[in-house]
Amino acid sequence: MIYTIPQIIEHNAITAPDKPAFRFDETDLSNKALWLKMNQLAQTLAEHGVKRGDRVGIYIHKSIKTPISIYGILQAGAVFVPLDPLMPQDRLASILNDCGIQHVISEKSKAKMLAKVAESTPLRCVIGVESVDSVEAAVSWNTVFEQPETVYKSGAVSQDLAYIMYTSGSTGEPKGLMHTHASGLAYARISSDVYGLTADDRLSNFPPIHFDQMTFDYFSGPLAGATTVIIPEEYMKFPASLSELIEDEKLTVWYSVPFALIQMLLHGALEERDCSSLRWVIYGGEPFPPKHMHGLQELWPQVTFSNSYGPAETNQVNVYHLPKISADHTEQIPIGRLWHDTEGIVVDDDDQPVDAGQEGELLIRTSTMMQGYWNRPALNAKAFYFKTHSGGLVERYYRTGDTVKELPDGNLLFLGRKDRQIKLRGYRIELDEIEAALVEHPSIAEAATYPVLQPSNEKIIEAGFILKANATIEIIDLRKHLIDRVPKYAIPESIVQFEEFPRTGSGKINRKELEKSRSEAHRV
Amino acid sequence: MTNLESISEYITATFLIDNGQDSIEPDDNLLLSGLIDSLGVMQLVAHLQAENGIKIEPREVTLKNFKTINSIVGFVETKISG
Structure with a gap:
């Protein structure tokens, strides 16, 4: 039985050792190799003082080290915190301080920046770089991969924190969303079921890892035994390189924001590419303009298109499988219905449920929901709606801040953010x-x-x-x-x-x- | 001015100011540093077309051709001679 996220790889390393779990820049990382390297990293982290529940930053550009970092930190029983490799110095320092991060996995190009923030933050150990000024300890990857081949046991359980993802707060202070192994795995199970993922699938990893869509690429794909192809960040600026990659890598499932797909449609020379391997395209994060959806459906008639909806606080919780969109379609595409193990209520400003078809804020209760914001008691008090039943049972709903209304066919329509x-x-x-x-x-x-x-x-x-x-x-x-x-x-x-x-x-x-x-x- | 000089000058003048970086070397990865975003790529393509009297097709706007100043120069020179 799998109850923590790294057990996915432990399982795959036994059942399909040689199958690539991840791929980057034409290099494969097999399940067996990932299992070995993540244990070596876990062992290294432990030797440098990382304990169960500690937060470890991942501050690298996407590469084959990305899955090793994610799974190695989890295997150590620690919590991974993705850090945007392009964020300004003040923001980086503020997150390291807020989250109490002493250990960061990084790379040479970031050594200067890390040295700058070291003085004003708890940072004291960097993995992946030979040395960093003002930082006590630095460990190269070569040293990590010289660790003996043993399995590291952390004692982590499903209710332990697995990752903290930072997003903008309304005051400008970044806030960290806390997810457990349980919420991450629940999402992986539901999403791989909804999209019928199998070991034959080849998934795209388009988003950077500080973006919540990454849970699909890094958790759901491996859970199904599929291969996830990590797309280098630079590709985002080159729609023609993206479309070429779909063809060359024979991707079967694509998941991104609409922007990437629209750029490919408009500037990606799609009509010259053979994308017949694609079977499912999932998008989320913002509405898809119907005329562009029509264009994509014309080019890729074999593909099922789905709109996925959900704040990072809950993971994606809603899905809409699109019918064929006509060229003159102007109505907004619905966000769909809440999926398995998720309950939603639409309420007015006084938290009273609205009548069917009326506008209101969507509140969500689900197994894929975060625990709360790291170190933000005041924010947590406002973020949730608590419903108390007889016997003292308390149900917790996340306030999405999104205004929606239910259409006559039961699908939800997104009407906008409540705030700014x-x-x-x-x-x-x-x-x-x-x-x-x-x-x-x-x-x-x-x-x-x-x-x-x-x-x-x-x-x-x-x-x-x-x-x-x-x-x-x-x-x-x-x-x-x-x-x-x-x-x-x-x-x-x-x-x-x-x-x-x-x-x-x-x-x-x-x-x-x-x-x-x-x-x-x-x-x- | 050589192609290398004029392209380096354009990129420095247009993008460097937004980035806080001091200088760009011909083999620096322009994209990873965050120097040029997707709108920047479009802007650069338009400039190269106008400056060199060439037509750049969408399928040619790839990472391979635009990764560094050197790769841009190489690509533009092939287009001019082709």
Whole structure:
């Protein structure tokens, strides 16, 4: 019986030792090799003081070391924390501090950055690099792989934490979602069943590992005995390389944000590629424009397309298998129905269930749900809705913050975020966080950020600002200012100076009006 | 100016400022460093087409051709002579 995540590989190493579990840049990592290396890493971590429940960072660009890092940390009984390899220094330091991370798995290109944050964080050991300035211990991969071939026993149980994933908080402080072996495995079991994964499947790993979709590629695929092909981050910028990879690697299941698929459709020379191996395309993170879905369905008639929905806090919990979408279809594609072992209620602002077909916030209760946010008691008190029954039984629901309504056929339609968080290309962006960072600049009086719709129907972020009296500023300096403060994907594509903003009756900046008028301005 | 110089100059002037990095070497991976994002790739393609009077097909916009300044120069030179 498998009850912790690394047991998936232990099982595969016995039943299919030579089958590739992962593949990167035309190199295979067999189940047997992964099982050996993850134990060597676990042993190394333990020798450097990692104990069950400790948090260990993974701060590398995607490579064949990625699955070894994930599974090695889990095998040590520790908790893996994916760290965006491109995040700014302040954010990295803030996560290392918040999560109490003393050990990080990294690579040479990150040594400088790690040396910079070492002074102000608990960091004291780096694996994967020969030496790092200001860090007590560094261990190269060669040393790790010289460990004897033994099985490391951590004593971990299913309710132990397995991973913590950081996402933007509304105050701009990153917050860490805590998932257990149980919630990760529950997701792997349900999703591999829903999409009928088998050992013959070849999955794409498109997202970076600090993005929640990775659980499908790294847990569900291995659980089914499939092979996951890790796609290097650089490919994201090259739709023609992505489509070539589908053909060369004979991928059968693709999972990503709509953006990657739309880029392939528009710029990926898809009509020249043989993608007949593909059987299932899953997307999630944001709505898929129907006209592009129609285009893909025309090119890939053999493929089943599914919209998967779910906040990272719960894992994906909803699925919609798309019918054929016609060329003139304009209605938004539904997010579908809650899947196995998941219950949802749609409530109004007073937490009262709404009538069928009425709008409200979706609350979710499921076995794939997180434990809560790391070290954030106040946030946890607000994140959940508790329903108490007679006998004292308490049921815990996650407040998604998403407004939905149920369609007559039982599918749910997504209507938007309750707060000001938006999703762009699959990333969560807190508009208020960008505003707060802008206003930190000494020359800025007021700032507003809002999405604008381009003539291409693509959403971008625009920031408007009002200068302080007699102050001057170059836009390029504002961009530099932002680069140090917010994630790269949250930097507004457009920055515009205003003399005055539209206001609401109470004098607040009217951001809805800005969104509307500036979208119109971009159209001319 | 050679192709190498003009392409290096364009990339430095257009992208480096956003990145906080000091300089780019001809063999540096432009993509992994986060220097150029997907919009940047499109921008670069448009520039190379206009500057060199060449037509770059979507299927040619691949990682292989755009990974480093050297690979871009090599690709552009093949296009010009082809």
